[in-house]
Amino acid sequence: MSSISNYSTAPHFTIKAVQARTGIKPVTLRAWERRYELLEPTRLKNGYRLYSEQDVQLLLWVKSRLDSGMSISQVVKQFNDIRENGAWPESVQKVEPELPRLKPPMPARDYAEIMLSALIAHNETRLLAVVDEMRKYFDLITIFEEIVQPSVALLEHAWYQGGIPMATVHVSTQHIKSKLLNLMTSLPVVREGALTLLGSGPGETKELDVLMLAVLMRQAGFFVEYLGQDLPIEDILDYSHISKPKFICLYVGEEATAYLMRDFASQLAKLSTKPRLLYFGRYLDDKPAVQEKLGGTYLGKTLTEGLETIRKLVSLGVVQKWE
Secondary structure: OOEHHHOOOOEEEEHHHHHHHHOOOHHHHHHHHHHHOOOOOEEOOOOOEEEEHHHHHHHHHHHHHHHOOOOHHHHHHHHHHHHHOOOOOEOOOOOOOOOOOOOOOOOHHHHHHHHHHHHHOOOHHHHHHHHHHHHHHOOHHHHHHHHHHHHHHHHHHHHHOOOOOHHHHHHHHHHHHHHHHHHHHHOOOOOOOOEEEEEEOOOOOOOHHHHHHHHHHHHOOOEEEEEEOOOOHHHHHHHHHHHOOOEEEEEOOOHHHHHHOOOHHHHHHOOOOOOEEEEEOHHHOOOHHHHHHHOOEEOOOOHHHHHHHHHHHHHOOHHHHHO
16 A cells, blocks of 8 residues: 555546546535535536546545444544644555546447457457557446447347357357456456455356456455356355355346246355355346345346445445344
8 A cells, every 4th residue: 555645636537437436426525525625626617526546545545434434524534633744544445546548539339349340250360459449448347338248239139130150159258258357367356355256147158247247346456256157056155165255246147047046045144154145137137026036136237236236235334244
């Protein structure tokens, strides 16, 4: 860790970007700015606020104090006392933030079509070039939700319409999986806090969505392990005895997978650590009755919703509650 004073004061981040980084809602940020003068974001002519990396680091520090049980007034007093002594709090961030991106030459959705063309043509060189270009312009959540997921959906639709063979779908998904795994291993590994095991449920062979969620969680500083596809319930229970996770997150894309998981939440509750079951997937969307039968927590339809739900579960003390 290093002093928050070492971080850049250049205004780069919108209030929405700050919310994504910290989990703090814009209405709360504005209230803190008004009541406690905790932040002084740059104000543009149109009234929009821009925050610096130093602001983000300070907010992460404030959030860590709040999560420990302090009130916002106590946190502000502690911060003011530190500043009166000529010092700054230490940063609590465990991973490096993504740098601000260049202005893209086209909308993110247009890159989905370009990516699709490279996949259908089995042109790995072109695919690598497209991926490198996307990383210059977009953050990971945008790449996953607005480029990769739409591209895969278009790929599967092309197969369904008879335009491409299934082999092309398999090769393409393996290419994407390989790049996601490489990306995940390139991120700093966090081995503190609540461990989350992620994978696809029993009988489920699709894994790109849950692998993308694992990458986003690791980037956000969560302690995660990715276990793969088609995970038998018995194997997850056995490994849970060893690894002692606090959360187990599974992708459920088919009815058969949901059926095989019908008693899983109650089985987890019998473990000494009582890990909480999390799940998401196309089959579960808009099916509250199925979600209720599974128990645990449904993460939502999108990766953004899933990441935010997990962040809330941890920050609201669900981990402590289940211990």
